Amino acid sequence: MGTDGPTVQDRAFGVLFGFWSSQALLAAVKLGIADHLADGPRTAGELAAAMGAHEPSLARLLRALATLEAVTSEGGRYGLTEFGRALVKGAPGSMRSMILGVMSEDHRRAWAELPHSVRTGETAFDRVYGMPVFEYYARHPDVSADFNDAMTAGSAAVEAAVREAFDFSPFGRIVDVGGGNGGLLAAALEAAPKAAGVLLDTPAGLKGAADLLRARGVSERCEVVPGDFFESVPRGGDLYMLKWILHDWDDRRAGAILRNCREAAAKGSRLLVIEAVLPDGDAPSPGRLGDLNMMAMTGGRERSAAEYRAMIEAAGFVDVRARETRSPCGLVEAVAG
Ligand SMILES: C[S@@+](CC[C@H](N)C(=O)[O-])C[C@H]1O[C@@H](n2cnc3c(N)ncnc32)[C@H](O)[C@@H]1O
Missing domain, CATH: 3.40.50.150 (Vaccinia Virus protein VP39)
Known part of the structure; x- marks a missing residue:
């Protein structure tokens, strides 16, 4: 076995991350996070107020979504990446319904x-x-x-x-x-x-x-x-x-x-x-x-x-x-x- 590539343990973690990633995206879609960001970046507080969500938990989900490159995080405001825009309801090329x-x-x-x-x-x-x-x-x-x-x-x-x-x-x-x-x-x-x-x-x-x-x-x-x-x-x-x-x-x-x-x-x-x-x-x-x-x-x-x-x-x-x-x-x- 080579020492440079991912270990078998890394690969097993990758599979788990796949499950968690898909569930995080599903939660984002169900909560309409991308829809609420479609008009421009917002803070977690603004977003929580607009969505009726628990701000500290929403902030954790947003940071995970940033890790998945669905949202950007800049100066405390979250915006949509190109991938994130594909989660907006009714947007051209939206994959929301597929998810x-x-x-x-x-x-x-x-x-x-x-x-x-x-x-x-x-x-x-x-x-x-x-x-x-x-x-x-x-x-x-x-x-x-x-x-x-x-x-x-x-x-x-x-x-x-x-x-x-x-x-x-x-x-x-x-x-x-x-x-x-x-x-x-x-x-x-x-x-x-x-x-x-x-x-x-x-x-x-x-x-x-x-x-x-x-x-x-x-x-x-x-x-x-x-x-x-x-x-x-x-x-x-x-x-x-x-x-x-x-x-x-x-x-x-x-x-x-x-x-x-x-x-x-x-x-x-x-x-x-x-x-x-x-x-x-x-x-x-x-x-x-x-x-x-x-x-x-x-x-x-x-x-x-x-x-x-x-x-x-x-x-x-x-x-x-x-x-x-x-x-x-x-x-x-x-x-x-
Ligand atoms: C996987 S979907 C594909 C739909 C569409 N061709 C597409 O690619 O988006 C399978 C389709 O087969 C239809 N279907 C299933 N059984 C059928 C049947 N006995 N007669 C006609 N259509 C049927 C379903 O209603 C569904 O729309």
């Missing part, structure tokens, strides 16, 4: 049962809540709304990279299968000004879609279809998009979604799968942690390019190609054969 949604109680309780998943192969979420996650969301509109907002923020964060890597302009009818609130479809329609869009999701998944599509100025060109992608997928698209869908499901269920897309698509129509594509074998990747999130939450999995190729070809698509973008999402494209 709230992905560190929500349902996610935390499911992750706490990860050992159960590893022991049994069962989905931790189902053990905690007694039903699969999307069924739970259908029954709990508030939790579902937070999740939809998280997905919208997550999609917005990768939207520019997807638009850079994929040319939407040749398409006339773009179907987003499981498109949630429609953020990605709106981006695709902005890039293809003559195209029409079709947004398929469950009624719970579509809750915020009308507002988002209106705000993005594409509602006139977009049909919103409540449905079930295991039953059928709208016909007549020349592009079918699946973003963060296949990873939610095991191979059998993911294959069923792909077959329904193939059935709906005319020969020559295109398929665009947007997912974290894992490297082959055991090579390390941030996607390995997303893979555990799937194990805990949905019973799905992240996959390699070869695994996507096999399941996409088995569903009747040809010409399967995978490539990276500058975001954590890769693209897997194919043609209906």
Whole structure:
């Protein structure tokens, strides 16, 4: 063992700091600290009065947030860094909803049962809540709304990279299968000004879609279809998009979604799968942690390019190609054969 790098004890502390850091950021978001600093720096006392908080405790949280480079500390006043501004509600590129949604109680309780998943192969979420996650969301509109907002923020964060890597302009009818609130479809329609869009999701998944599509100025060109992608997928698209869908499901269920897309698509129509594509074998990747999130939450999995190729070809698509973008999402494209 070398003597220069971090010790194993340092690395274990790093893991603990990761947990504490994420909880500190979650507390900051829940307390609205960034929102209260959006108009400029304040002292801990001013902030505590504005928020109704306990000043000495708030000051300790602010110093920790400064350590995490979310706030600046100068002359007793705290301000926002670029990272801190990404915690402001409604700010362009805000990750606030993603932090709230992905560190929500349902996610935390499911992750706490990860050992159960590893022991049994069962989905931790189902053990905690007694039903699969999307069924739970259908029954709990508030939790579902937070999740939809998280997905919208997550999609917005990768939207520019997807638009850079994929040319939407040749398409006339773009179907987003499981498109949630429609953020990605709106981006695709902005890039293809003559195209029409079709947004398929469950009624719970579509809750915020009308507002988002209106705000993005594409509602006139977009049909919103409540449905079930295991039953059928709208016909007549020349592009079918699946973003963060296949990873939610095991191979059998993911294959069923792909077959329904193939059935709906005319020969020559295109398929665009947007997912974290894992490297082959055991090579390390941030996607390995997303893979555990799937194990805990949905019973799905992240996959390699070869695994996507096999399941996409088995569903009747040809010409399967995978490539990276500058975001954590890769693209897997194919043609209906
Ligand atoms: C991980 S989210 C991804 C949402 C969106 N594509 C995005 O990238 O932001 C998975 C989506 O699948 C939807 N979904 C789950 N089961 C479904 C079903 N049986 N039919 C249609 N949509 C479904 C959920 O409502 C949710 O919007």
